[in-house]
Amino acid sequence: MTRTARFFRIGLPLTLYGIFLLLPFYWMLVTTFKERQELLVSPNPFLIYHWTLEHVVGLLTQTRYLHWFGNTLLIALGATLLSVSVSYITAYAIIRLRFPGSKPFGTAIFLCYIVPPAILFIPLGEVLVKLGWFDKLWALIPIYATFLVPFCTWLLIGFLKSIPRELEEAGRVDGASNLLVMRKIILPISVPGLITAAIFSFTLSWNEYLYALVYMSSPDNKTVSVGMTSELISGDVFQWGQLMAGALIGVLPAIVVYFFFVEYYVAGMAGSLKD
Template sequence: MSASTANAAAPAGSYFGRKVGSLSKERRWALVSAYVCLVIFALFFLAPPIYMLITSFKTSAEVANMSGSPWLVRDPTLENYGAILGDPMFLRFFLNSAIVTVLVVSVTMVISVLAAFSLARMKFWGSQTLATGVFLTYLVPETLLFIPLYQIVGGLGLLNSIWGLVLVYPTLTVPFCTWIMIGYFASIPKELDEAALIDGANWMQMLTKIFIPVALPGIIAATIFAFTVSWAAFVYPTSFITTPDSMPLTIGIVSQLVRADTFAWGQIMAGSLLAALPPVILYALLMDYYIAGLTAGATKG
């Protein structure tokens, strides 16, 4: 190599070396910043459930004692969990929530899948406007809807009944689940439609044999959303249910464990943690499958 070539190569090599070093340094700072932010957010969002767990192991006397640290348990006890699990009324609340959630999720997914398939693939006049209108209905808050819905439910004689909740919960779940499914169905290649039509398939066969298997991640996401909303709803059951026999967990725990100005904090925290357990289990079981499904191509297999 000549001297002129070596002199020309040296500045270029040093330039690229500085560039790589600069990128590595920037990447390290980005990773450090990301981990710091994640730790801060984790501490911020995990503080309430950790405090609830600590309080659930305390006796009523220890909870009322304000001299010690609220983050420490001096005399751990399981009596709060025993009182909750041994109470037939709590089991009744759990059964009501389970029945309502299963029915609402089933109704929601049937309506959402059919509506999303029609709006995404069966193009007709006004389909795009109707799809946008479906999503906009989800933006209307519950605090504006519960009064007219109360009159409707009362007129049907479904107050103080879990069937009233089954009737009104889909107003929260169907619009958003339909919007999710529209996006997944619209992303499926149109070549699959054409191949199915050439093979003589009708619209229902296309839905059940092509679209539902391919859009399974979207169906799982919509199911998780519908389950979470149905299980954790508070405004509607508070408005429509006043008898303990028909109460779901969300209002049953509060209504039965709060007496005037007396709060059974230990049992309230234990009941709240037990009520939060089914959604946590659902997310733990389905999240890996959901993420894996997102990476699968529509024409895979």
């Protein structure tokens, strides 16, 4: 390919995609560090002429943002731990133990995966009220497990299938129980699959909005997304500097986790589509 042909086939389209896909992130970054006056009047809004930390400081000292951040982190970690453990033993049971009904059970789990929260949030709220879980922060952990367990089990089923059966048969011959084989032989080899499941669980929990919005009512029990949209946006005056600072800081954990494990993430996405 000539240089011009390469430019039109790769360089140019990639630049256009880059502008479109990264624009909101760039906009968060620029707004966060720009002086208040400059947000409204500026010779070029894409540049920063006067840097400031006032929005970040204001966000962290005048609002409950740090508290919401802690809530989100706690819920995301808790939901990840619960979901990955439950999914691992479920996937193991379905693929390796093959009890009566394990096939329809696997299909049922897959069907749970495609039930969107949008059709569940009203009746699930009723259930939470009856259980006394309404407006309890920790309740989000088992609630998030309802969409994480189907996804992770599905992912881990695909992963466990690729582990040769001979490995556990060898263990069985040596007299190890099924439980011991699951813990000592299969678990260590499953680590890459478990990492993939954990990253997805963490980012999906960090992203969740509808359940947290409906079920958490006191300001101290909110997550970052809910707190920002319900407490920081009030009336017609938007504090764009603080809002974008909050968005930027809130986006970071998901992005950091993603970049650390990008290979696992991509493999997981491709895998969840295929099997």
